[in-house]
Each structure stands twice: as structure tokens, then as C-alpha cells.
Amino acid sequence: MNKVLIIGLFILTLSCKNAEKNDGKLKVVTTTTMLTDLVSEIGGDHISLQGLMGAGVDPHLYKASEGDVSKLYEADIIFYGGLHLEGKLVEIFEKMEGEKTTVSLGDMLPKEDLISSEYFASNFDPHVWFNVQYFKQFAQIVTDELSKADPENDQIYSENNLKYQQKLDSLESEIKSIIETLPKEKRILVTAHDAFSYFGKAYGFKVVGLQGISTATEAGVKDVQNLSEFIIKNNIKAIFVESSVPKRTIEALQQAVRAKNFNVEIGGSLYSDALGNPGTEEGTYIGMFRHNVNTIVNALK
The missing domain is CATH 3.40.50.1980 (Nitrogenase molybdenum iron protein domain)
Structure with missing residues (x-):
């Protein structure tokens, strides 16, 4: 293969990567499946979303792979449960603070609403999504963060949030x-x-x-x-x-x-x-x- 062809292939590969990077969509990474579902509801097709954990995965014991770490460092925004839910990922998130937007959702809830726990470094039980009202607060936080990072689609995120809040209200009435x-x-x-x-x-x-x-x-x-x-x-x-x-x-x-x-x-x-x-x-x-x-x-x- 001659040098001209090699250079041409290199430029083409670089162009493809840049096109992928500059598709106009926020790169968002979530940890748990609950958060991936939530962020998908708010962001829809206007974000590029990747969830680290799959069905049946225990976040307490989850260890990040090399691929996960790459996804985290390439993300524009990271949403995670916080309150030490993802115990083995905490160190990675702490290193990223100041470098990129990392949102610890559980830590943004009022402390007086949380249940104390001696088992976690945060001293609070992190399973807050089992109160629908707290998950509604998560949805609002996600909406605010996406709107801040991508103001052009602010209206869409707000409309999606309104619809999802109504679905959550219906769910709570039903249960x-x-x-x-x-x-x-x-x-x-x-x-x-x-x-x-x-x-x-x-x-x-x-x-x-x-x-x-x-x-x-x-x-x-x-x-x-x-x-x-x-x-x-x-x-x-x-x-x-x-x-x-x-x-x-x-x-x-x-x-x-x-x-x-x-x-x-x-x-x-x-x-x-x-x-x-x-x-x-x-x-x-x-x-x-x-x-x-x-x-x-x-x-x-």
C-alpha cells in the first residue's frame, strides 16, 4: 500500500471520527439502568446516551472496565446515583470533578429526606428511587442539567420532563x-x-x-x-x-x-x-x- 493511500485512509478515518464527535448531540453516560431509562425519557433522540450497567447488574459491586472508563472520559455529562451506591466507581468520579459535568443525583436531594445508614460512606441509604417523589426530583435535575449544557433543545427537554412527571404521578396513584x-x-x-x-x-x-x-x-x-x-x-x-x-x-x-x-x-x-x-x-x-x-x-x- 503506497504512502498516498495510507495518508488518505488516515484522513478519512479522522474525518469519520470528527463527524461522529460533532453530530451536535450531547454525549451522556449513566451508571444504573434506572438512570439510563430516566435520562432517555428526558433526552430522547437529542442526546447520545450510553448506560454502563445492564439488566440484573449489582451497582454495589460493579467495577469499571477499560471501555467504561473511556466512555466516562469522552462524555459531556455523567449522571450517577451517588450516596455511595456505585461504591467501586466513586474514586473515578472524584477524579473527574472539575474536568467535566458529573451529577450525583442522590446527593442533590435534601439530606433531611434521606434515611440514615451505617453501611455506606455517605451515611445514607442510596436506594432513593423507590420513592416515586424522589425520582420525580431526579427527572427535574436531569432536565435542568441537559438544558444548561444544550440550551438549543431546552424546550424539548422541558416538554419531555412534563410528560414524564405526569406518567410518574399516574404510576404513584396506581400503586x-x-x-x-x-x-x-x-x-x-x-x-x-x-x-x-x-x-x-x-x-x-x-x-x-x-x-x-x-x-x-x-x-x-x-x-x-x-x-x-x-x-x-x-x-x-x-x-x-x-x-x-x-x-x-x-x-x-x-x-x-x-x-x-x-x-x-x-x-x-x-x-x-x-x-x-x-x-x-x-x-x-x-x-x-x-x-x-x-x-x-x-x-x-
């Missing part, structure tokens, strides 16, 4: 109606790890997780025995596995309960730290929330 069909004394939710405290506080459930708030903490034999006694004492009909947490701990809990001559069923799988597969109803925040509430209520009735 409250479903929960009302479950007697109050049966509203006890036992899951693999303590991800549902905001859900419990907002919608009237007592929530008990076998593991702590972070899946990095393992449940011990004593935890299993104590919780098995709690289940029997409160006559709990069903317990739940989670899509992003191995089900062996909940199965061990079920066996411990049955060993004491009490039957408890596994009521189904809940989505906690990640959405379902793309293209399914559970692959959206709204579909995930609806699935969880229906699963919980139907199993506990």
Missing part, C-alpha cells in the same frame, strides 16, 4: 390503589437485602432485608435464624428474591423457616438495584415499579 387492597397487618416485606426502606416509608410497609443495605455485606447464620423467627412470629406468608442478588440466601431462609414447621413461600423476584431486560415492561422504571408492587401484594394477600 397506592393496589397497595390499598392489602390489609395493613400484612404489609411486611422480607427481601434479600435492605433496598426497600424508601418504598416502605413512602407506601406503608415494614421492610426487613436479610443482608444489609449493601450487597457487599454477607448474611450470617445468626441473621438467618433471627429472621426466620421473625417470619413465624408475624405469620408472614411470602418472602422475596431480587433480580440482582443471588437467591441462595433467601432459599436458605426459607429452609430455616420450614425446619421450624412453618411454611413460607418465595413470593417472586423483585427488581431492586437494576431494571429488567431492555424491550420488556420491567425494563423501564415505571414497568419495574408496577411489577414489584403487583408481585408483593399478590404474594402477601
Whole structure:
């Protein structure tokens, strides 16, 4: 291959890369699937969006690949959960502060609204998306940040936000109606790890997780025995596995309960730290929330 052809190919490759870079769209990167869905709702086709984590991925334990780091450094805006949710990515985000726009959504909520936690460096439970009202605040923050970075499409982001806020209001009305069909004394939710405290506080459930708030903490034999006694004492009909947490701990809990001559069923799988597969109803925040509430209520009735 002669030098002229090589130079020509190099220039063509460079031109293609520049065209890709200068397509006029903001390059946005999100961490969790919940945030990817949210930012997609607000940004639509006017942003170039990449989510780092897929369905069933546990953000507590997630480690960035070399490809992930490249995506983060090439992004115009990064949206992440914050409150130490993405524990192993915190150092990367801290290094980027001042270099690019990094938005820690959970840390932008009023501290008085957060639930304290000794398990996280932030000292707060990061699973805030299980209160729809907090997710509505996330949507507004995302809208403001996209509008600031891309004022030409400000109106579009605002309109998309308005539509999504209305969808979230409808979702909350729907789930409250479903929960009302479950007697109050049966509203006890036992899951693999303590991800549902905001859900419990907002919608009237007592929530008990076998593991702590972070899946990095393992449940011990004593935890299993104590919780098995709690289940029997409160006559709990069903317990739940989670899509992003191995089900062996909940199965061990079920066996411990049955060993004491009490039957408890596994009521189904809940989505906690990640959405379902793309293209399914559970692959959206709204579909995930609806699935969880229906699963919980139907199993506990």
C-alpha cells in the first residue's frame, strides 16, 4: 500500500471520527439502568446516551472496565446515583470533578429526606428511587442539567420532563390503589437485602432485608435464624428474591423457616438495584415499579 493511500485512509478515518464527535448531540453516560431509562425519557433522540450497567447488574459491586472508563472520559455529562451506591466507581468520579459535568443525583436531594445508614460512606441509604417523589426530583435535575449544557433543545427537554412527571404521578396513584387492597397487618416485606426502606416509608410497609443495605455485606447464620423467627412470629406468608442478588440466601431462609414447621413461600423476584431486560415492561422504571408492587401484594394477600 503506497504512502498516498495510507495518508488518505488516515484522513478519512479522522474525518469519520470528527463527524461522529460533532453530530451536535450531547454525549451522556449513566451508571444504573434506572438512570439510563430516566435520562432517555428526558433526552430522547437529542442526546447520545450510553448506560454502563445492564439488566440484573449489582451497582454495589460493579467495577469499571477499560471501555467504561473511556466512555466516562469522552462524555459531556455523567449522571450517577451517588450516596455511595456505585461504591467501586466513586474514586473515578472524584477524579473527574472539575474536568467535566458529573451529577450525583442522590446527593442533590435534601439530606433531611434521606434515611440514615451505617453501611455506606455517605451515611445514607442510596436506594432513593423507590420513592416515586424522589425520582420525580431526579427527572427535574436531569432536565435542568441537559438544558444548561444544550440550551438549543431546552424546550424539548422541558416538554419531555412534563410528560414524564405526569406518567410518574399516574404510576404513584396506581400503586397506592393496589397497595390499598392489602390489609395493613400484612404489609411486611422480607427481601434479600435492605433496598426497600424508601418504598416502605413512602407506601406503608415494614421492610426487613436479610443482608444489609449493601450487597457487599454477607448474611450470617445468626441473621438467618433471627429472621426466620421473625417470619413465624408475624405469620408472614411470602418472602422475596431480587433480580440482582443471588437467591441462595433467601432459599436458605426459607429452609430455616420450614425446619421450624412453618411454611413460607418465595413470593417472586423483585427488581431492586437494576431494571429488567431492555424491550420488556420491567425494563423501564415505571414497568419495574408496577411489577414489584403487583408481585408483593399478590404474594402477601
